[in-house]
Amino acid sequence: MVGTKLLHLKPNSVIPFTNFSFKHSFSSLPKPSILSLLYSTQTQIKTQVFSYGPSLQKGDIPLETPSRTQNQTTLHPEVEEGNNPVFDEQKFTRVFHLAALRVPANDCFALENRLRGHLLNWPRVKNIARVPGDEIDEEMITLFDERKDGEESGEEEDGEFESLVLYREKLVKEFNYRGFVKFKNLARISRPGKRKKKESKGDGERKGNERKELWVVEVLEEKEGEEEMKGLLGEDFKGGRKWKGSTRLLLLDERYGDKGFEELPQAIKAVLVEETRENSSSTIELVRCKLTLFYEYWQMNEILETLLPEGMIIPSAFETVGHIAHLNLKDEHLPYKCVIAKVVLDKNKPKIQTVVNKIDIIQNDYRTMQLEVLAGNHSLVTTVVENGLRFRVDLAKVYWNSRLGTERQRLLSGFNRNDVICDVFSGVGPIAISAAKIVKRVYANDLNPFAVEYLEGNSVLNKLERKIKIFNMDGRRFINAMFSSEKAHSITHVVMNLPNDAAEFLDAFRGVYRDQPRDKEFNFPMIHVYGFSKAQDPEFDFHERIRIALQEVAVNVDMRRLHSTTTAEVPVLDGSD
Numbered sequence: 407m408v409g410t411k412l413l414h415l416k417p418n419s420v421i422p423f424t425n426f427s428f429k430h431s432f433s434s435l436p437k438p439s440i441l442s443l444l445y446s447t448q449t450q451i452k453t454q455v456f457s458y459g460p461s462l463q464k465g466d467i468p469l470e471t472p473s474r475t476q477n478q479t480t481l482h483p484e485v486e487e488g489n490n491p492v493f494d495e496q497k498f499t500r501v502f503h504l505a506a507l508r509v510p511a512n513d514c515f516a517l518e519n520r521l522r523g524h525l526l527n528w529p530r531v532k533n534i535a536r537v538p539g540d541e542i543d544e545e546m547i548t549l550f551d552e553r554k555d556g557e558e559s560g561e562e563e564d565g566e567f568e569s570l571v572l573y574r575e576k577l578v579k580e581f582n583y584r585g586f587v588k589f590k591n592l593a594r595i596s597r598p599g600k601r602k603k604k605e606s607k608g609d610g611e612r613k614g615n616e617r618k619e620l621w622v623v624e625v626l627e628e629k630e631g632e633e634e635m636k637g638l639l640g641e642d643f644k645g646g647r648k649w650k651g652s653t654r655l656l657l658l659d660e661r662y663g664d665k666g667f668e669e670l671p672q673a674i675k676a677v678l679v680e681e682t683r684e685n686s687s688s689t690i691e692l693v694r695c696k697l698t699l700f701y702e703y704w705q706m707n708e709i710l711e712t713l714l715p716e717g718m719i720i721p722s723a724f725e726t727v728g729h730i731a732h733l734n735l736k737d738e739h740l741p742y743k744c745v746i747a748k749v750v751l752d753k754n755k756p757k758i759q760t761v762v763n764k765i766d767i768i769q770n771d772y773r774t775m776q777l778e779v780l781a782g783n784h785s786l787v788t789t790v791v792e793n794g795l796r797f798r799v800d801l802a803k804v805y806w807n808s809r810l811g812t813e814r815q816r817l818l819s820g821f822n823r824n825d826v827i828c829d830v831f832s833g834v835g836p837i838a839i840s841a842a843k844i845v846k847r848v849y850a851n852d853l854n855p856f857a858v859e860y861l862e863g864n865s866v867l868n869k870l871e872r873k874i875k876i877f878n879m880d881g882r883r884f885i886n887a888m889f890s891s892e893k894a895h896s897i898t899h900v901v902m903n904l905p906n907d908a909a910e911f912l913d914a915f916r917g918v919y920r921d922q923p924r925d926k927e928f929n930f931p932m933i934h935v936y937g938f939s940k941a942q943d944p945e946f947d948f949h950e951r952i953r954i955a956l957q958e959v960a961v962n963v964d965m966r967r968l969h970s971t972t973t974a975e976v977p978v979l980d981g982s983d
């Protein structure tokens with residue numbers, strides 16, 4: 407039993423968010439309550455109890471793969487060496503021995519209902535299972551019945567067999583370019599090509615070439631009388647003495663895997679007994695079977711718990727941007743980064759095509775991340791859908807943060823069709839373009855020429871280009887340009903989303919309204935400023951920064967604390983002065 411900590415990867419920042427409008431005098435500062443600001447890494451001790459359900463610590467490892475002890479001792483060094491992501495997926499194959507009821511296909515749903523509570527209840531495994539050859543052609547059933555009748559009336563064996571041979575002849579005539587859909591064995595006899603090659607790969611090969619299967623069931627017992635039919639219809643044929651038509655397997659709860667008939671619960675016994683009593687040629691029978699779970703079956707954390715050293719925190723969450731999974735690995739994970747990335751990719755295909763890790767904290771002007779591609783294709787250009795709009799981004803060249811989607815929605819909900827928005831640090835346009843759908847006009851600006859290129863492309867992509875005017879300049883210059891022009895009167899909201907130092911950019915507003923005539927019609931815009939603070943009292947700290955930047959100008963301030971996590975924003979404080 408392994409105790410493992412789950413790490414939810416989260417950014418370590420708290421973003422006080424402020425919006426305010428100008429007024430003519432200061433009043434007292436709000437008294438913010440002191441709240442812990444430091445983000446805490448959420449760790450969870452996961453105690454695994456393996457008494458029920460599938461687990462990599464249970465079941466048998468098939469003979470061709472190394473034993474579990476061997477598996478655990480060799481895996482970590484192998485993984486560590488040169489970050490080699492190629493680990494043997496077969497090491498994750500586990501075989502479980504179960505009991506099942508083989509039932510007529512037509513009755514399986516009714517019996518499933520009746521036996522509820524006694525059937526296997528494992529995630530992603532259907533308790534009505536199919537095995538190769540369990541679907542039998544109606545015509546074949548008739549022949550079989552004829553054969554049986556003959557048996558009963560003492561007919562000669564040659565005659566019985568003849569009808570099956572005739573039936574095969576009939577099938578041969580039906581052969582066309584698609585081969586035999588129902589009887590693979592006949593197809594194989596007539597057309598020994600590709601298929602023969604594939605099937606000679608050995609027992610371990612999984613069926614289903616396109617999509618790898620998660621699990622497979624095989625019946626263990628060989629029934630008398632099966633051989634003869636097999637010879638005619640191929641290896642896939644299963645059925646035995648009681649065979650009468652198409653069948654399904656109802657997998658019984660794992661507790662009954664090694665139980666004999668007498669030890670089964672009454673409900674199961676009753677089904678078997680009743681069926682046999684009512685119908686002497688009942689096809690219901692108790693069989694032993696093998697349920698094999700493959701690498702594809704196991705969840706990301708189950709695989710990683712096996713691959714990473716015992717006790718290591720398992721990276722259990724990541725951010726997604728379009729087709730890209732964005733990890734934020736801790737130092738201790740770095741020796742295993744490629745292995746972790748491979749598992750993330752395998753377990754999240756096809757939505758995820760690329761797995762990256764952030765190399766360094768964001769510290770450049772354009773707020774772009776330094777990313778290392780660890781698995782999948784190397785394209786960092788992707789499309790994100792937010793608010794029903796599409797945004798093309800190149801994570802290597804522009805800023806994007808999907809976690810801010812909720813906050814963007816909150817902001818947008820305060821805009822109406824009479825508004826004119828000025829987005830000073832617009833990036834590729836998640837706020838500006840979404841706002842353009844609602845408001846009269848948007849002025850959007852960014853210093854990063856690549857961001858502006860994508861902003862232009864995205865406004866066209868969303869057919870909103872006629873409502874957006876785009877600028878590529880420093881934020882201060884942009885504010886000056888906007889507020890020294892006749893546009894100043896029309897602007898109702900200014901958005902400043904540059905959390906590191908947007909507050910310091912507020913100095914650009916000093917005196918912008920000094921010479922404006924103050925008629926009754928005049929409204930000051932609402933300025934939405936985002937910022938980080940590591941101070942003990944971030945609201946107080948942020949308020950001070952705003953006052954220093956604006957100096958003589960009086961403002962109404964509303965402050966709201968955002969904890970930038972994947973799930974939550976935390977409104978903490980509402981105050982005004």
Ligand SMILES: C[S@@+](CC[C@H](N)C(=O)[O-])C[C@H]1O[C@@H](n2cnc3c(N)ncnc32)[C@H](O)[C@@H]1O
Pocket residue numbers: 771772773805806807810830831832833834835836837851852853854857879880881882903904905
């Ligand atoms: C935190 S991002 C926000 C982008 C966008 N609002 C969003 O939510 O995705 C800040 C943006 O400001 C831009 N930026 C940085 N310094 C700037 C400056 N001095 N003037 C204008 N834009 C700047 C960066 O290029 C970046 O795109």
